[in-house]
Amino acid sequence: MKDKLASMLKEIRGQGNYRTVRYLRPVSASTLRHRGKEYLNLCSNSYLSLHLHPEVIEAAKSVVDDYGAGTCSSRSVSGSIDLYERLEDAIARYKGYKRGLIFPTGYMANIGIVSTIPGKGDIIFSDELNHSSLIDAMRLSYARKVIYRHRDAADLERKLKRHTGRGRSFVITESVFSMDGDMAPLKDIMEMRSRYGFHVIVDDAHGTGVFGKKGSGVEEHLGLKGRADIHMATFGKAMGSFGAFVLSDPVVIDYLINRARTFMYTTALPPAALAAAYAALGLVERDLSFKEDLWTNIDHVRTGLLDAGFDLKDSVGPIIPIVVGKDSDAVKMQKMLMAKGFFLQAIRPPTVPSGTSRLRLTVVRGFSRQQMDDAIEAITAAGKKMGLI
Ligand SMILES: Cc1ncc(COP(=O)(O)O)c(C=O)c1O
Incomplete structure (x- = not known):
């Protein structure tokens, strides 16, 4: 059994589709620590940042x-x-x-x-x-x-x-x-x-x-x-x-x-x-301000990325897909951003259809203006390197 699984894992690796689990610790509503380094968390679904309220x-x-x-x-x-x-x-x-x-x-x-x-x-x-x-x-x-x-x-x-x-x-x-x-x-x-x-x-x-x-x-x-x-x-x-x-x-x-x-x-x-x-x-x-503050952040990030020239598809809220295409390219862009202190995952098949591998950014209420601006700048630089914009 192990040989068979190992050979299938090799195939998954070859496709650029290999997944690992990253262990981390939350630091604040918008940041986390992973292997001793602090990151801005760009892939949390805690949109209202209530898990640490x-x-x-x-x-x-x-x-x-x-x-x-x-x-x-x-x-x-x-x-x-x-x-x-x-x-x-x-x-x-x-x-x-x-x-x-x-x-x-x-x-x-x-x-x-x-x-x-x-x-x-x-x-x-x-x-x-x-x-x-x-x-x-x-x-x-x-x-x-x-x-x-x-x-x-x-x-x-x-x-x-x-x-x-x-x-x-x-x-x-x-x-x-x-x-x-x-x-x-x-x-x-x-x-x-x-x-x-x-x-x-x-x-x-x-x-x-x-x-x-x-x-x-x-x-x-x-x-x-x-x-x-x-x-x-x-x-x-x-x-x-x-x-x-x-x-x-x-x-x-x-x-x-x-x-x-x-x-x-x-x-x-x-x-x-x-x-x-x-x-x-x-x-x-x-308290409707939780939702209102989230939407202020959503508008800020979306505007920044649209101004930079990204195609945000038909997304309308806190989930923002940056479709890269090939599995290995999505991983490459993810690594570029991780190196700059931004934590996010490359989303690949079978989670999304083949050829649409992407970074899935999420906006949360806990982001500061500075954190969002830093993220927009880094994503823009990485997007340019990848030829997305
Ligand atoms: C659209 C949708 N439905 C269902 C689920 C499953 O929810 P849970 O994580 O509570 O199992 C998720 C999230 O993972 C989801 O995104």
Whole structure:
């Protein structure tokens, strides 16, 4: 076995696609230490920089004394401590849904939804760039899969007309795509739903806390708050904690409690994660300046990179793709920036389609003006060397 794996690893290396894990330590909301050197973190998903906010940390600490370090049971057994109930109620209210259910991770929430609800005889229509958790979830579903072109509502409609069946149909999309930072045509999808009668499943992992007047996500931003049939998002990105949730009608939630294996057969989230997420949600709801400050930074970085001549594709928020092309070129540019004190990852297949390897920059609230200007200058210099601009 080892020989076979070693030869496959050699092949991965040869493609410039070899990954390693980099161990690090956070220093501040925007910086980290890796092997003794300090870097500006240009790839955090903690968009609102809440993972180091004193109130969030204090909330996590304060429950440990009463509840302990872990739940040590699945939620169906004795893991559903009361901290779940208040967080499920709060997140459902914030996002305009009737009921919520927390899962250990977004990956597991997506697997739970898609492998449990669409079944034999049903059809799932899925955006071609949906997150790997949704792709894996479809592999576990007995429903038929139809892939439509990225963000292409016309292609979706063509496929809806062509593929009809006796069962139910589902359309699955991310709201803001994790690697391209562009937005799904949710308005078109919702409008088509009334004509074609499918069910809409939205993954708002990267929209939550970032988009919408109150920050509740892309649905709020587009005037569609609470309108998906099943909505999923995470506490592990803008909310600065860990875990994920599904929001829907009580019947859907009850069904997931009874049938979703990634809910039933895994240990529940620890108390500290639940308390941190609850505190972060409270902060975001009562203080819009978190979101406003993030958007000031997003506008600054985007303007700087656009002025430098970068093509930021159709990205619209904190996720900024700098598409380099070849895997090895993306790694080269990443190394140039790491050498200058900027921490980021080259994103390569299978995370993104072949030939579109990139640097995926993310903007967070914790950046200072100077840090952003330094990053823009360094990325511009590296982009020139790579012939991108
Ligand atoms: C769009 C999207 N969905 C789901 C997930 C999975 O969430 P989690 O990291 O909580 O498993 C992620 C992040 O990794 C994501 O980007």
